[in-house]
Amino acid sequence: MYYCSMYSREILKGILKPIILKLLSENRRMYGYEITQRVKTLSQDKILIKEGSLYPTLHALTKEGYLVTESVMVDNRTRKYYSLTPRGKEAAHPMIEEVLEFRETLKLLFGTKPASA
Amino acid sequence: MRLSQSQQQVLQHYMNSHGMQNQSLKSDLLDHLSCKVEELMDEEKLGFEEALERAQIQSMPNGPQEFERDLKLLTxxxxxxxxxxxxxxxxxxxxxxxxxxxxxxxxxxxxxxxxxxxxxxxxxxxxxxxxxxxxxxxxxxxxxxxxxxxxxxxxxxxxxxxxxxxxxxxxxxxxxxxxxxxxxxxxxxxxxxxxxxx
The missing domain is CATH 1.10.287 (Helix Hairpins)
Structure with missing residues (x-):
């Protein structure tokens, strides 16, 4: 269980980390639910991140030192905001570049427009 | 719509009943579930019970302990x-x-x-x-x-x-x-x- 979207799991597997790092590099801090909603909106409902993928990845990134958390009490519950550490900021740029480069390579392989039926 | 304290307690009880060890992950999931329930109550005009049931099915079909297992595997x-x-x-x-x-x-x-x-x-x-x-x-x-x-x-x-x-x-x-x-x-x-x- 990774994503629920119009794209197959095989295609999307591996880009969750760059997605999280990209969003956090553009926003000072975000919480889990906010990340899923932002991805849903930005991808025009084409990528819906499953919680089963998001939270283990967020925690793994935190453990690896890319993210740091900040707990805030909101409506009688604890909300954890994630933000990039200096190491995370350093890692975000090359990871995003790699995805963009990969996109260009895919264009070379498959062309820029979907093949007509 | 914001959840009341008693509704929050229902969610807290649900999370506790699954014996999660990782408190950090537990608070993440509790907040996520709360947000989801609030969204369903707001956008689909569902009652709390129905919204909770749907949120559980959509967000944690195999229970919150599955997240803990996945995290363990990943790390x-x-x-x-x-x-x-x-x-x-x-x-x-x-x-x-x-x-x-x-x-x-x-x-x-x-x-x-x-x-x-x-x-x-x-x-x-x-x-x-x-x-x-x-x-x-x-x-x-x-x-x-x-x-x-x-x-x-x-x-x-x-x-x-x-x-x-x-x-x-x-x-x-x-x-x-x-x-x-x-x-x-x-x-x-x-x-x-x-x-x-x-």
């Missing part, structure tokens, strides 16, 4: 691979040492056997020569030559035996410290039942 993957590599390398070197030990032990045995045969053949050679008296064999050049060769052979046999002994010890040590613990631990993990939620 221990590298070390598990490393442990496996060490265990299999230890097992391989242990098997290699055992094979070499058997080889040296066999060579040592052959050397001893060769020595005994040399002794017999020298005696036979001496006895076959005419005019030789059996009592004078110890002074005969055949005997002296044989003793020199036997001494050399005994040293070689001793060295090979010593090597076999060391390799056997290394093999057992590697097997006991690397491969066997991994094998038993893997077997234990397969046999041990899943922890039941409290």
């Amino acid at each position: 221990t993957q590298k070390s598990t691979i490393m442990i496996r590599k060490i265990a299999f390398l230890g097992g391989y070197v242990s098997a290699l040492c055992l094979c070499l030990s058997i080889l040296f032990f066999a060579l040592s045995s052959f050397e001893n056997k060769k020595n005994a045969l040399r002794m017999n053949s020298a005696q036979m050679e001496y006895e076959l020569q005419e005019n030789n008296h059996p009592t004078a064999f110890h002074n005969h050049p055949i005997y002296k030559n044989m003793v020199a060769q036997s001494a050399e052979s005994a040293i070689v046999a001793y060295r090979q035996y010593s090597r076999a002994e060391k390799l056997l010890m290394a093999s057992i040590f590697l097997l006991v410290t690397t491969f066997l613990p991994y094998l038993f631990f893997a077997g234990y993990r397969k046999q041990s039942p899943e922890v039941e939620p409290i």
